[in-house]
Amino acid sequence: MSNCWWNGGRRAPHPRDADRAGPVEVSVPVAEWGGTSVSFRVRSQGIRGRWSDWSAAASVAVAQPVAAPLVKAEATTGGVKLSWEAAAGEQYQVFRIAPGETNATQIGESTGASYLDATASFGQTYTYQVRSAGSPLSQPVEITPRDIFAPPAPAGLSAVEASGSVQLSWNPVEAADLAAYQVYRAEGEGPFVRTGGRLTAPSYNDRDLRPGVRWRYRVTAIDAAGNESQPSEIAAIPTP
Numbered sequence: 001m002s003n004c005w006w007n008g009g010r011r012a013p014h015p016r017d018a019d020r021a022g023p024v025e026v027s028v029p030v031a032e033w034g035g036t037s038v039s040f041r042v043r044s045q046g047i048r049g050r051w052s053d054w055s056a057a058a059s060v061a062v063a064q065p066v067a068a069p070l071v072k073a074e075a076t077t078g079g080v081k082l083s084w085e086a087a088a089g090e091q092y093q094v095f096r097i098a099p100g101e102t103n104a105t106q107i108g109e110s111t112g113a114s115y116l117d118a119t120a121s122f123g124q125t126y127t128y129q130v131r132s133a134g135s136p137l138s139q140p141v142e143i144t145p146r147d148i149f150a151p152p153a154p155a156g157l158s159a160v161e162a163s164g165s166v167q168l169s170w171n172p173v174e175a176a177d178l179a180a181y182q183v184y185r186a187e188g189e190g191p192f193v194r195t196g197g198r199l200t201a202p203s204y205n206d207r208d209l210r211p212g213v214r215w216r217y218r219v220t221a222i223d224a225a226g227n228e229s230q231p232s233e234i235a236a237i238p239t240p
Contacts, residue, residue, distance in 0.1 A: 033062045066090075066135040073128055075145030079118040082128055082141075086113035090132040097127040097140075104129060122147040122225070147225040151175035154202070154219045159235040165207040166215060166237055172202045173221040173229070184231065186216040192231075198222065214238045 028040075039059040044052045069084035069092065082094065094115045095104040104127070108115055120126055125144040129137045156171035168183060180198035185206065196204050209215065215238075218231040 073143040080120040150227040151221040153230040154232040159237040177224040
């Protein structure tokens with residue numbers, strides 16, 4: 001068996017049965033001694049109950065415990081972004097409980113002050129925790145990300161007169177959840193109003209025209225959640 005002793009002169013028995021000959025390893029919690037130097041001594045007890053002398057003292061400096069990160073979570077177009085105040089040189093582990101799970105699993109690491117969970121889905125609830133090599137786990141932070149992010153505005157809008165109609169075309173919008181386009185039309189300097197319904201292709205042929213009027217057009221993109229982009233640049237054309 002063995003006992004241990006630390007600085008300050010207090011003795012803390014820490015018995016350990018040696019079930020076989022060879023090295024003995026004992027783990028001692030040291031969190032309460034952060035920022036101090038701790039000394040240990042060991043002695044053994046024979047089968048007749050007699051104790052050996054104490055070993056020479058072995059000292060170790062216990063680092064000040066690192067506080068758990070204070071984590072924030074926010075929804076972005078690319079997933080759930082976690083952020084915290086990082087310490088220089090620290091590496092952080094990120095843990096998550098996803099829908100249908102009861103235990104947290106590690107999903108990634110970061111050497112900075114943030115992490116993007118690109119696998120998170122809108123409308124699902126997730127719980128995150130973060131820790132560094134020397135800190136406990138952060139408090140859990142829960143988030144149900146919502147899609148409030150509009151797609152990019154269409155670019156390259158052009159308007160060409162063609163046999164009493166106006167043919168509109170624009171560059172396709174690159175967005176994974178793109179659902180439709182919406183054309184807006186204005187007569188002269190009047191207000192823009194919707195026309196043509198929602199479109200799935202990046203083009204529109206406007207036949208509902210009155211001759212001698214200057215028409216102006218612009219287009220928006222709409223995603224599956226109903227978020228509408230900013231309007232494109234205006235394309236104008238006079239009709240005969």
